[in-house]
Amino acid sequence: MNAEDCSPSRSETYDTLALELASILDGETSMMARLASTACLLAQAFQPRFFWTGFYLIDPARPQELVVGPYQGTLGCLRIPVGKGVCGAAAKQGRTILVPDVHAFPGHIACDSRSQSEIVVPVFDRHGALYGVIDVDSTEPDAFDQTDAAGLEQIAALLVI
Numbered sequence: 075m076n077a078e079d080c081s082p083s084r085s086e087t088y089d090t091l092a093l094e095l096a097s098i099l100d101g102e103t104s105m106m107a108r109l110a111s112t113a114c115l116l117a118q119a120f121q122p123r124f125f126w127t128g129f130y131l132i133d134p135a136r137p138q139e140l141v142v143g144p145y146q147g148t149l150g151c152l153r154i155p156v157g158k159g160v161c162g163a164a165a166k167q168g169r170t171i172l173v174p175d176v177h178a179f180p181g182h183i184a185c186d187s188r189s190q191s192e193i194v195v196p197v198f199d200r201h202g203a204l205y206g207v208i209d210v211d212s213t214e215p216d217a218f219d220q221t222d223a224a225g226l227e228q229i230a231a232l233l234v235i
Contacts, residue, residue, distance in 0.1 A: 084120075088225025091119050095232050105205075108233055110144035116210070116229065117146035125189060125213045129197070130154055130161045131206035140165055143206060150209075151185040159183035164194035164207050170223045174216040186211070193218040195226040200234050 082090065095115060099108050109129050117127040128145020133153075140154045140161055157166040159182055164171045173192045176182045189211040199205045208226055212218065 084221045085225065087119055088221070088228060091115060091225075092228050092232060095229065099232060103235060105233075105235065106144060108235070112208075112229060112233065113144045113146050116208075116226075120210075123212055123214060123217055124210050126150065126186065126209070126211040128209055129206050130165075130209055132156075132165070132204055140206060145209075147211070148186050148188075151183060154183060160192050160194050161207050161209050164196055165204055168196050168198075168204060170195045170227060172218050172220075172223060174218075176211075188213045190215045191217045193222050193226065195223070195230050197230045197233055205233075 095112060098111055102108055113128045117124050120127075126145065126147030128147065128150060129143035130140035131143040133139045133141040138156050140156060142150045142152050154161045156162050160171055160173050160176070160179055161183075171194050173179045173182075176184070176189055176192050191212045191214060193210050195208040197205045197208060208230055210218070210222075210226070
């Protein structure tokens with residue numbers, strides 16, 4: 075039996091991370107603290123596959139723009155118009171978007187040219203309004219699948235306060 079046989083599956087890692095986050099976030103009322111802790115734990119749990127892990131949030135002063143929030147990774151784009159790029163498309167459509175090849179995605183915004191694939195998951199507030207998105211990039215092509223979508227959607231649901 076080798077070491078890989080003993081390592082948890084991605085699904086198990088997401089489940090464990092969700093339990094850990096639920097415990098850490100319990101009683102925390104600061105959304106920035108919740109987001110920063112989530113970005114950190116996600117990046118650590120899935121490195122090096124997760125190259126950039128963080129949030130883009132609806133800007134209350136400019137509701138048609140997403141502004142970068144807490145993240146782990148290289149410099150992110152500061153603002154993304156709703157409807158533009160993968161983050162903007164997920165925000166506009168209110169659904170998870172998996173992109174196996176960012177270069178094939180119409181209107182992709184290249185915040186870092188090393189990004190090859192991306193997954194973006196909407197985050198809603200307790201009233202069901204869009205709060206922002208979880209954005210994860212990888213330097214690997216086709217790095218994300220439905221396991222990641224389900225796991226990140228589970229994480230997104232924990233952020234609601």
